[in-house]
Amino acid sequence: MRDFTDNLRPSQPGDQILxxxxxxxxLPVDDLAQHLLGYNGFLERQARVLPIVQQQSLFDKSHQQNLSRPDAFKQGLARAKLLRRLAIKHGWDLADFRIAEYLVDxxxxxxLHLEMFATTVREQGSPEQQAYWLPKIENWEIVGAYGQTELGHGSNVRGLELEARWDPQAKQFILHSPYLTASKWWNGTLGRIANHSIxxxxxxxxxxxxxxxxxxxxGPHPFIVQVRDMKTHQPLDGVVIGDIGPKYGYAxxxxxxxxxxxxxxxxxxLLSRYSSVDAQTGQYTKPEQPALVYGSLTAVRANIVQHARLVLARAVTVAVRYTTVRRQFRDRDGDPNGPELAVLDYPTVQIRILPLLATAFALHYTGRAMQDTxxxxxxxxxxxNxxxxxxxxxxxxxxxxLCTTLVADGIETCRRALxxxxxxxxxGLIQLNNDYLSKPTVEGDNWMITQQTASYVIKKMTAAVKAPNSRYNDEVDGQFKEFIRNKQQGKTDYQLDILNNDQDILKSFQVRATALAYNAYRExxxxxxxxxxxxxxxHKLSRxxxxxxxxxxxxxxxxxxKNIPALAKExxxxxxxxxxxxxxxxxxxxxxxxxxASQGQLDQLSNKIRDLMAQIRPHAVNLVDSWKIPDYxxxxxxxxxxxxxxxxxxxxxxxxxxxNRETFNPNYWEDEVVKGVTDARLASSKL
Amino acid sequence: MRDFTDNLRPSQPGDQILxxxxxxxxLPVDDLAQHLLGYNGFLERQARVLPIVQQQSLFDKSHQQNLSRPDAFKQGLARAKLLRRLAIKHGWDLADFRIAEYLVDxxxxxxLHLEMFATTVREQGSPEQQAYWLPKIENWEIVGAYGQTELGHGSNVRGLELEARWDPQAKQFILHSPYLTASKWWNGTLGRIANHSIxxxxxxxxxxxxxxxxxxxxGPHPFIVQVRDMKTHQPLDGVVIGDIGPKYGYAxxxxxxxxxxxxxxxxxxLLSRYSSVDAQTGQYTKPEQPALVYGSLTAVRANIVQHARLVLARAVTVAVRYTTVRRQFRDRDGDPNGPELAVLDYPTVQIRILPLLATAFALHYTGRAMQDTxxxxxxxxxxxNxxxxxxxxxxxxxxxxLCTTLVADGIETCRRALxxxxxxxxxGLIQLNNDYLSKPTVEGDNWMITQQTASYVIKKMTAAVKAPNSRYNDEVDGQFKEFIRNKQQGKTDYQLDILNNDQDILKSFQVRATALAYNAYRExxxxxxxxxxxxxxxHKLSRxxxxxxxxxxxxxxxxxxKNIPALAKExxxxxxxxxxxxxxxxxxxxxxxxxxASQGQLDQLSNKIRDLMAQIRPHAVNLVDSWKIPDYxxxxxxxxxxxxxxxxxxxxxxxxxxxNRETFNPNYWEDEVVKGVTDARLASSKL
Structure with a gap:
């Protein structure tokens, strides 16, 4: 449908501005991109996978915001099937496949089939169990999920209520939910799709x-269980399963x-690599090294930390580009007939976006370090060992x-700055935000798990206090012992120059973290x-x-x-x-x-920050470009x-x-909503 | 469909806990409710309107989270029509009607018809224009909207690009959009419903x-314009209108x-109460008192401030009740076989929810004061005058x-605490959050409009500096002059006891705000x-x-x-x-x-806050109950x-x-998504 708007252009062309x-x-965008995303061929993979994904009409995103939740789910399943088929057709490895998923978004x-289901069988299954299950899992002959969290218990795994009772006569376990709160809950892939589950x-x-x-x-143990019929896909007798309904995101x-x-x-x-029940005697064998369960949880958390940077980079890319194009108001102290300023030139916009741009880089380097560790x-x-x-x-x-809080809050800060x-x-931030807001809660609530960090730090401090002059075990141990010796010598002011010395900035963060650790130890x-x-x-200590x-x-x-482009260094x-x-x-x-930090320097922080932002501002567009996030x-x-x-x-x-394809009836005295359409669901009945 | 889950109960019954x-x-809930919400018969109205609303099946909320955006809009229109008819049937006044809208949510x-359209005609229309238009508006014969914001300009109203050119021959104005960015944008009620607009x-x-x-x-002036045909509801020739599409909220x-x-x-x-164009001579008459436009904007902002408290109270009600029912983990230092603790008993949960509970009250009293002013x-x-x-x-x-930022952030803080x-x-927080997140931006962006406060405060400070010993004009003026005199006398430490003296808390906030005002004045x-x-x-000064x-x-x-219940006072x-x-x-x-505030006292703040939270905790459920927010x-x-x-x-x-009413096909090698259903939209085409 053509009309007069076809000939209209914006008064200020955004393409010229950018x-x-x-x-x-x-700033050398491509070099910086290679520095950031060269690892494991990310950029090459993205360039190769993107056109394949983009040409599939099923992956077209232009209508998805208008879908109901059931329709969004159906589309999601159809897309996921197609992705798997494309992977086979094009011979994608797992990293390629992950990039395709990342792009479809x-x-x-x-x-859960690919992640926790497969991983748990791999890590907790006996050799026989692995031999039996893994081929079926890897070929997707069966689809599995991971059923741990319950309606009444999430964080406190030991409090789970579902029971698996050993029947020595029948040599079977009997799964039984004694309470409503024993219902498994939140378990992804299981509500409508999986036929098996841990x-x-x-x-x-x-x-x-x-x-x-x-x-x-x-205590809680993992079992691998068929829960739906392989033909009818109905839950087996004695099992009730379903999807829990609409959520904030994750449609x-x-x-x-x-x-x-x-x-x-x-x-x-019963997955019996580490613990088992003897079928004949009913004798229980404990895992030798209970701390091993740490492993997979840490892997998931490390992944979340690594993943955070590209999420924030995406929000910041939108924010930087748009606030550069967007103009509003002339300079109050400038020429009254001068041009309107780019919104990103206002310090009140910079202070919201540019620290987050910096945060994306901070998350990147720490994400890499976390993976290495x-x-x-x-x-x-x-x-x-x-x-x-x-x-x-x-x-x-x-x-x-910390990282998921920074990113979840950061997306919303960017959104408001728009x-x-x-x-x-x-x-482009709605689904990103709605989906990402799960992250501060999943895999350990952000306020709860800081106890684990604090507990570890207090232990370290306790050891350091006992022997402040002993040899350092590691860097943090060294900081702790130095702090204690300083304290014993009455040194409390560290005379750091945070405004002009980068090393002193590091030191300042260490001193503050160490002081909080010492206070917590004392209490x-x-x-x-x-x-x-x-x-x-x-919580503050962990932060x-x-x-x-x-x-x-x-x-x-x-x-x-070594590979930092020289022009980007400063x-x-x-x-x-x-x-x-x-x-x-x-x-x-x-x-x-x-x-x-001293009062004298802290009082100057705002101005220093403003100056830094002014120096970064001219490179802002190139900086976000170097994250290479495709328009798609x-x-x-x-x-x-x-x-x-x-x-x-x-x-x-x-x-x-x-x-806009339907015409509405605005008259309140008529039941008709869409002109010419009768819709019983919209009629008012009891008037 | 009956199954074994019908007989299951939670392991800990939430009804007994509450x-x-x-x-x-x-804490006397009903007395406190009367103190908070007695004004203008709010509680009585709510009690009267609620059952009328609840018995209408169209107002049933149990399925709305599953609607697509177009269906949500249709349901919203049908409901809005019904509300108007109920108002006529039951003889509701405007306050009753507002409560019905508040409940349907x-x-x-x-x-916009009821608000900005009617208000603008009332405030800016000449007596003849009012006589002609207001009866049609009040009877809803026509439906109107308010078209100000454009695609390219929001905050900077003077930058609007739509032109109204006076044609002296034809004695008509010619509305014309010279650029795409001149398109009106965001104007509610106009996309699909209104047939008229400012x-x-x-x-x-x-x-x-x-x-x-x-x-x-x-400069920008308001016109009242018919934009759609009254019969066909199609836009008139030369007008293109539509809905801008899905948004964060406001479906x-x-x-x-x-x-x-x-x-x-x-x-x-041309609405010509204050400014006009002579039809014969083309002579322009300016408004005498341009500041009058402040009036309606201030009214809208005052309303937003007043409205904020019940939004936050709602989020806090959910958070307090649920975290009281929810149990997780035993006390680490307590009996290893003791009961799990209510989540609200953890200080890390209290620190997120209880200050927001306090904020709801703070917003309430300030909202009332703002309305009075x-x-x-x-x-x-x-x-x-x-x-x-x-x-x-x-x-x-x-x-x-400040208030909309507190509430928008507060809803999300509550959500995460769940x-x-x-x-x-x-x-129950998804739609609340999605809708409320418009508030930090509309009617003056929260970071932009603080300039208006700061500008006023700097003027006041400038006057105070000029004559610090002159008579006080008002309370703030008094604080400013006292501060300057103190400064002249070298007094910089106010020796306030913020931990034990309520008056000193007030004083401390005043001193800090005044000091920031003085610094801004100096700069x-x-x-x-x-x-x-x-x-x-x-921005910090305004805050x-x-x-x-x-x-x-x-x-x-x-x-x-006077009417504060004695038992609630402390x-x-x-x-x-x-x-x-x-x-x-x-x-x-x-x-x-x-x-x-002194370092000695600031160092004790955390402990003081923890103690206050412990004192409030036993009353938390009763405190949220007194906001009387119905389950509906x-x-x-x-x-x-x-x-x-x-x-x-x-x-x-x-x-x-x-x-859960459909059965899915989990096999990736089959196009079928819902078992037995062929859906061409979900088929993959190009494989």
């Missing part, structure tokens, strides 16, 4: 020596509820909490305060430790890594400074009160690479919006 | 003395785009910014810094001023008002202290660096009055979720 922005910065309804249940064995109905729980995932009524499963269902420690563990397990677990817990258009579907160990009364303090890691990894990578250092000082400013009192993934009128913001917004509204 | 909670607090697609356009008149095509803009509102192509409207279309000042203005106009405008700007179930549809007036370079500082208002109004109401005072000290802690460095409005499994959280969650999932 072209000028790109031209006036000497649905949460895959098969996600089911975590309290292992109940007859009390030794008792002949009656006395049972003892040996394409069928999070489940599942209950059992005296449901019998064979002896072979994970891989190294994992190798040590395979070789029987458990020394660094607790450290890795502590690091992954604190970082998961002004009115940030509330519209053209922002818990010396003053014997109850753990729960200290929880808020412990301080994790921030110190982010700041250190950022700076040390810039100092030590800008990256400015991003480091901005991230560190902005973080410091939000918690300046903590830095001040423990002597990590962004799906954002505001964040388009070419800057044609207004043309795209108008196209979405005028040409793509299905609501 | 009943016990209510019994152990002596859709953003009404007629909202259209704000640059009034272009021939340059006096010129005979050619030279035109001069006299039931048809936010519009609208462009004009040389569209002629009569001379009478508005009404008083409005009466003064009608009597020709403009003295307090600027103050009212400043107050409404700063408070709109753990996993907070991500589910049973939270801008004495050091002549550019306005834009100070924007972040000005400090507004926080000081919130704290003062809270305390002064508790000190002065708890309300604790809420005041919690709100104030929690606010202070988040910005402690600012308080410290300007002498508003909450629509929350987690926040139900009776505490039957798990039963409701399960019911929504197992019995109400439409996705």
């Amino acid at each position: 072209a000028q922005e790109r031209a006036q910065s000497n 649905d949460v895959s309804p098969y996600f 089911v975590v249940a309290q292992l109940m064995l007859p009390r030794p020596g008792s002949s009656g109905p006395e049972y003892v729980s040996h 394409t995932m069928d999070n489940a509820y599942m209950l059992f009524d005296q449901f019998r499963i064979p002896h072979s269902a 994970y891989e190294t420690t994992r190798r040590e563990i395979e070789a029987g 458990f020394n660094n397990l607790a450290n890795m677990h502590s690091m992954s817990s604190g970082l998961k909490s 002004g009115g258009h940030g509330f519209g579907g053209g922002s 818990r160990v010396e003053n014997k305060k109850s753990w729960n009364s200290l929880l808020v303090q412990l 301080a430790q994790s921030q110190s890691i982010l700041v250190s990894k950022f700076f040390l990578t810039l100092s030590n890594e 800008t990256l250092l400015n991003l480091f400074r901005l991230f560190a000082l902005y973080t410091m400013e939000t918690e300046s009192y903590e830095f001040f009160s423990c002597g990590a 993934l962004l799906d954002s009128a505001l964040g388009r690479y070419d800057g044609r913001v207004y043309e795209d917004l108008f196209n979405r509204a005028h040409r793509l919006n299905p609501l | 009943a016990q909670e209510r019994a152990q607090s002596n 859709d953003v009404s697609p007629y909202f 259209v704000v356009a640059q009034l272009m008149l021939p340059r006096p003395g010129s005979s050619g095509p030279e035109y001069v803009s006299h 039931t509102m048809d936010n519009a785009y609208m462009l004009f192509d040389q569209f002629r409207i009569p001379h009478s279309a 508005y009404e008083t000042t409005r009466r003064e203005i009608e009597a020709g 403009f003295n307090n106009l600027a103050n009212m405008h400043s107050m409404s700007s700063g408070l709109k910014s 753990g996993g179930h907070g991500f589910g549809g049973g939270s 801008r007036v004495e050091n002549k810094k550019s306005w834009n370079s100070l924007l972040v500082q000005l 400090a001023q507004s926080q000081s208002i919130l704290v003062s109004k809270f305390f002064l109401t508790l000190s002065n008002e 708890t309300l005072l604790n809420l005041f202290r919690l709100f104030a000290l929690y606010t202070m802690e988040t910005e402690s460095y600012e308080f410290f660096s300007c002498g508003a 409005l909450l629509d929350s499994a987690l926040g139900r009055y009776d505490g039957r959280v798990y039963e409701d969650l399960f019911n929504r999932a197992h019995r109400l979720n439409p996705l």
